[in-house]
Amino acid sequence: MAGIGFELKRLFKKKGVFAGAYAYGYAFIVCCGPMLLGMLLLLGVGFIAKQSGASMHERELLNAMITVSLLVGLTVSSFFSLVCTRYIADMLYEEMPEKIMPSFWGVTGLSLIPGCLFYAIFLHFAGIPMLYRAECFVLCAEVIITWTQMSYLTALKDYKGIRQAFLTALVAGFALGCILVFVLHLPVVASLMFSMIVSYFIMVMWYLSLLLSYFNKSEGNSLDFLRYMDKYPTLALNGLFVNVGLFAHLVMLWLSPQGVQIQGLFYHCPDYDLAAVFAFLSILITTVNYGVSVEVHFYPCYRDFYALYNDKGTIYDIKLAGQKMCEVLSRELKYAAMRQLFCSILFIVFGSVLFQKYPLGFTEESLGIFRVLCIGYGMYAIGNMIMLSLLYFCDNIGAFFASAAFALGTMLGTLISLFMPSYTLGLGFALGGFCFVIVGWLRLEYFIQNLSYHLLSRQPIISYEKHGFFTDVSLAAEKLSKQLGKRKNI
Numbered sequence: 001m002a003g004i005g006f007e008l009k010r011l012f013k014k015k016g017v018f019a020g021a022y023a024y025g026y027a028f029i030v031c032c033g034p035m036l037l038g039m040l041l042l043l044g045v046g047f048i049a050k051q052s053g054a055s056m057h058e059r060e061l062l063n064a065m066i067t068v069s070l071l072v073g074l075t076v077s078s079f080f081s082l083v084c085t086r087y088i089a090d091m092l093y094e095e096m097p098e099k100i101m102p103s104f105w106g107v108t109g110l111s112l113i114p115g116c117l118f119y120a121i122f123l124h125f126a127g128i129p130m131l132y133r134a135e136c137f138v139l140c141a142e143v144i145i146t147w148t149q150m151s152y153l154t155a156l157k158d159y160k161g162i163r164q165a166f167l168t169a170l171v172a173g174f175a176l177g178c179i180l181v182f183v184l185h186l187p188v189v190a191s192l193m194f195s196m197i198v199s200y201f202i203m204v205m206w207y208l209s210l211l212l213s214y215f216n217k218s219e220g221n222s223l224d225f226l227r228y229m230d231k232y233p234t235l236a237l238n239g240l241f242v243n244v245g246l247f248a249h250l251v252m253l254w255l256s257p258q259g260v261q262i263q264g265l266f267y268h269c270p271d272y273d274l275a276a277v278f279a280f281l282s283i284l285i286t287t288v289n290y291g292v293s294v295e296v297h298f299y300p301c302y303r304d305f306y307a308l309y310n311d312k313g314t315i316y317d318i319k320l321a322g323q324k325m326c327e328v329l330s331r332e333l334k335y336a337a338m339r340q341l342f343c344s345i346l347f348i349v350f351g352s353v354l355f356q357k358y359p360l361g362f363t364e365e366s367l368g369i370f371r372v373l374c375i376g377y378g379m380y381a382i383g384n385m386i387m388l389s390l391l392y393f394c395d396n397i398g399a400f401f402a403s404a405a406f407a408l409g410t411m412l413g414t415l416i417s418l419f420m421p422s423y424t425l426g427l428g429f430a431l432g433g434f435c436f437v438i439v440g441w442l443r444l445e446y447f448i449q450n451l452s453y454h455l456l457s458r459q460p461i462i463s464y465e466k467h468g469f470f471t472d473v474s475l476a477a478e479k480l481s482k483q484l485g486k487r488k489n490i
Contacts, residue, residue, distance in 0.1 A: 073143025076115030106222035127264020173199025372426030379433025386440035409435035
C-alpha cells in the first residue's frame with residue numbers, strides 16, 4: 001500500500017456521507033480490483049448465457065473455464081507478490097524508482113513462463129475444443145499480468161486512472177458479451193470467453209500505461225528483485241500458502257467423489273461452488289475496511305514510533321509511542337473482527353432467506369454449506385488481517401507460520417470432511433481459518449510484548465547481504481546484460 005494511504009487520508013478528511021462512500025468505493029476498487037472484476041464478470045457472463053438460452057452444460061463449462069483460469073493465474077502470481085511489494089517499498093525508500101519498471105518486466109516474465117507452461121500442459125489434456133483452450137490460456141496469462149501490476153499500482157498517485165480502468169474494463173466486457181451473443185448471435189461460450197479476455201486486456205493495457213507514465217525512467221537489471229528471494233525467503237512461500245489455503249478446498253472437492261465431471265478435466269461441485277462464491281462476498285467489506293483503518297489510523301502511529309528511533313527520541317517517548325501504536329493496532333483488529341462477525345451473521349441470516357426465495361440454485365444442502373463457509377471465510381479474513389499486521393512489523397517468520405497453518409489446516413480439514421456427511425463439507429476450510437487466526441494472534445501477541453527486543457536485539461550486529469541461488473541468477477543476468485550492452489556500443 002505504498003501510495004494509497006496518502007489519497008485515503010485526503011478523502012477521509014472530507015465530511016459527509018457521500019465523501020465517505022466515495023473514499024470506501026475508491027479503496028474497494030484499488031484493493032480488490034482484479035478479483036472484483038473477475039467475480040462481477042463471472043456473474044455477468046453467467047447471466048448473459050442463461051438469458052441467451054445456452055444449455056446447462058455450456059453454462060457449467062463456461063463457468064469452470066473462467067474459474068480455473070482465474071485461480072491458476074492468481075496462485076502463480078502470488079509467489080512473487082509479497083517479495084515484489086517489499087522490493088518496491090525499499091526502492092522507493094532508497095529513492096531508486098528507476099529500478100521498479102525493470103523489476104516489473106522480470107517478475108512478469110518469471111511468472112508467465114512457468115504458469116503458462118503448466119496451464120498449457122493442463123489444457124492440452126483438458127478435453128475441450130482448441131478455441132476454448134486458446135481462450136483459457138490467454139485469460140490466465142492476462143490474470144497473471146494484472147495481479148502482478150497490482151503490486152506496483154499502489155505506489156502510483158493516479159488513483160482516478162486506476163478507477164477509470166476498472167470501470168471501463170467492466171462495462172466493455174459486459175457490453176461486448178451482449179453484442180456478440182444477442183446481436184451477432186455468435187456461439188455463446190466462445191463469445192463470452194472472448195469478452196472476458198477483452199475486459200482484462202483493457203485493464204492490463206491501461207494499468208501498463210499508468211505504470212510507464214509514472215515510472216518513466218528505467219535502469220538496471222530486470223532480475224535484481226531476485227536478491228530479495230534470498231534475503232526474505234519466507235515471503236514467497238507466505239503468499240503462496242495463503243492462496244493454497246484459500247483455493248485448495250475447492251480443488252479437493254472437485255476431485256473428490258462429490259465432484260461432477262463437466263467435460264474432460266473440468267469438474268465442479270455445484271452445491272459447494274455456489275455456496276463458496278456467495279460466502280466469499282461476506283469478507284470484501286471487512287478486507288477493504290481494514291486496509292483503510294491501517295492506512296488512516298495505524299500507520300501514523302507506526303511511523304511516529306519508528307521515527308523516534310531514527311531521530312534520537314527519549315526512552316520515555318519511545319515507550320509512550322509504542323504503547324499508543326499497540327493500542328491502536330489492537331483496537332483496529334478488534335473492530336475489524338467485530339465487523340466481520342457482524343457481516344458473517346448478516347450473510348447467514350439474510351442469505352438463508354433470500355437464497356430460498358429467489359431461484360439462484362440453492363438447495364437445503366448448499367444452504368448448510370453456505371452457512372459453514374461464511375464462518376470459514378470470516379475466520380480467514382481475520383487471520384489475513386493479523387498476518388498483514390505481522391508483515392508490517394517485518395515478522396516474516398511469524399506470518400509464514402500463520403499462512404502455513406492456514407494451508408495445512410484447510411487441506412487436512414477438507415480431507416477429513418470428505419468422509420463425513422455432505423453438509424459438513426465447509427468445516428475443513430473453517431478449520432484452516434481457525435488455525436490461521438490462532439497461530440497469527442499468538443505470534444502477534446508474543447511479538448508485541450517483546451517489541452523493543454525484536455526491533456533492536458534480534459537485528460544482526462554486522463549488516464550483510466544473503467547470497468544464494470537467486471542472487472547468483474540475478475548477478476548472472478546483470479553480467480549478461482552488461483556484455484550485451486557493450487556489444488551494442490561496438
